[in-house]
Amino acid sequence: xxxxxxxxxxxxxxxxxxxxxxxxxxxxxxxxxxxxxxxxxxxxxxxxxxxxxxxxxxxxxxxxxxxxxxxxxxxxxxxxxxxxxxxxxxxxxxxxxxxxxxxxxxxxxxxxxxxxxxxxxxxxxxxxxxxxxxxxxxxxxxxxxxxxxxxxxxxxxxxxxxxxxxxxxxxxxxxxxx
Amino acid sequence: xxxxxxxxxxxxxxxxxxxxxxxxxxxxxxxxxxxxxxxxxxxxxxxxxxxxxxxxxxxxxxxxxxxxxxxxxxxxxxxxxxxxxxxxxxxxxxxxxxxxxxxxxxxxxxxxxxxxxxxxxxxxxxxxxxxxxxxxxxxxxxxxxxxxxxxxxxxxxxxxxxxxxxxxxxxxxxxxxxxxxxxxxxxxxxxxxxxxxxxxxxxxxxxxxxxxxxxxxxxxxxxxxxxxxxxxxxxxxxxxxxxxxxxxxxxxxxxxxxx
Numbered sequence: 001x002x003x004x005x006x007x008x009x010x011x012x013x014x015x016x017x018x019x020x021x022x023x024x025x026x027x028x029x030x031x032x033x034x035x036x037x038x039x040x041x042x043x044x045x046x047x048x049x050x051x052x053x054x055x056x057x058x059x060x061x062x063x064x065x066x067x068x069x070x071x072x073x074x075x076x077x078x079x080x081x082x083x084x085x086x087x088x089x090x091x092x093x094x095x096x097x098x099x100x101x102x103x104x105x106x107x108x109x110x111x112x113x114x115x116x117x118x119x120x121x122x123x124x125x126x127x128x129x130x131x132x133x134x135x136x137x138x139x140x141x142x143x144x145x146x147x148x149x150x151x152x153x154x155x156x157x158x159x160x161x162x163x164x165x166x167x168x169x170x171x172x173x174x175x176x177x178x
Numbered sequence: 179x180x181x182x183x184x185x186x187x188x189x190x191x192x193x194x195x196x197x198x199x200x201x202x203x204x205x206x207x208x209x210x211x212x213x214x215x216x217x218x219x220x221x222x223x224x225x226x227x228x229x230x231x232x233x234x235x236x237x238x239x240x241x242x243x244x245x246x247x248x249x250x251x252x253x254x255x256x257x258x259x260x261x262x263x264x265x266x267x268x269x270x271x272x273x274x275x276x277x278x279x280x281x282x283x284x285x286x287x288x289x290x291x292x293x294x295x296x297x298x299x300x301x302x303x304x305x306x307x308x309x310x311x312x313x314x315x316x317x318x319x320x321x322x323x324x325x326x327x328x329x330x331x332x333x334x335x336x337x338x339x340x341x342x343x344x345x346x347x348x349x350x351x352x353x354x355x356x357x358x359x360x361x362x363x364x365x366x367x368x369x370x371x372x373x374x375x376x377x378x379x380x381x382x383x384x385x386x387x388x389x390x391x392x393x394x395x396x397x398x399x400x401x402x403x404x405x406x407x408x409x410x411x412x413x414x415x416x417x418x419x420x421x422x423x424x425x426x427x428x429x430x431x432x433x434x435x436x437x
Contacts, residue, residue, distance in 0.1 A: 024280065024313070025310055028318050060202070061201075062198070062201075062326055063326060072326055073328055074327050074329065075194050076192055079327050
């Protein structure tokens, strides 16, 4: 009787248009979250993004209103940045597919970096060009190429060009030029 | 009253609003179908609360491509509120229309009476779902997620009066530039829309109803009979109280007799 009475009271109140509590939606999950600013990793515009985190976990990402590039707005891809941090489909281990193989193997980072270094050395040694057809000293390899991305910053570009020019790589390309 | 103005002439159809909505409200992606245009998804779902209309028209031999974001319009004369039997659909103190999922009984009356076909039934939760105007953002002083994300400024959030003045200025500019059908959509429709538009063509060219109306049945049962309904509920309640009071009065007499 008491419960039904309360139910009827609630029903009559709502019928009369009284809605004392409007907390039908959960409170904002960024209200007490820590804010960290970052740069969108996708394109060369380099929009500013705020990452909201709670207990070390990313709970939300959105445009940084204080950033001069985007002033808080984002494109559809940048708006989905949350999924970079929270995504069960994301690979977290090195995957290796041997030449001719039809399956992926899980490897560790030390193995992968050594494998890359070995292959660079092997390819560079096998295709080293000391002199060109006119006999000019060129010291280069044409069997390795570097493809940069639009989100690389100045410092990264500097290091990449230093490394690859030191190796004798001449195909220093960029995604935006293709 | 808080409102959003959608200036369709500034929309580039990037769908950042769609993604931002899904992200903020933690709504999963869904399988969609290709319908011959860029419009995707092609209809609202219980976990798709906003989407951009893409409409192509041939005007004087040239293709005209129109974009318009659509979502719950947060009408002033909201048919969904007047027909809701459980009081789940209500107006918040911010002037927006919100469905309280704890009180929603999933009866679909709001969907049946919405002239924009917005609310959608969620089978898992047995409740109706729609855009909530990012209620938990606006009460904290933030703008809705879709407005925050919009890169061209096509979406603006603020006080309705202020936005409406800006919208009317914009329409005057468009008319002067030769768009004779330019208009504000939502000034008077449904008593005034909480999310209103600057259009450069007639509403139906954007996939919006030309003259949305509260269905007559919703008006009769929801508005005209609402006071009567409240009286009936109160009458039943008072009757129950009176009945309980009487039963209590009767009980001791019976005990006395028993002794």
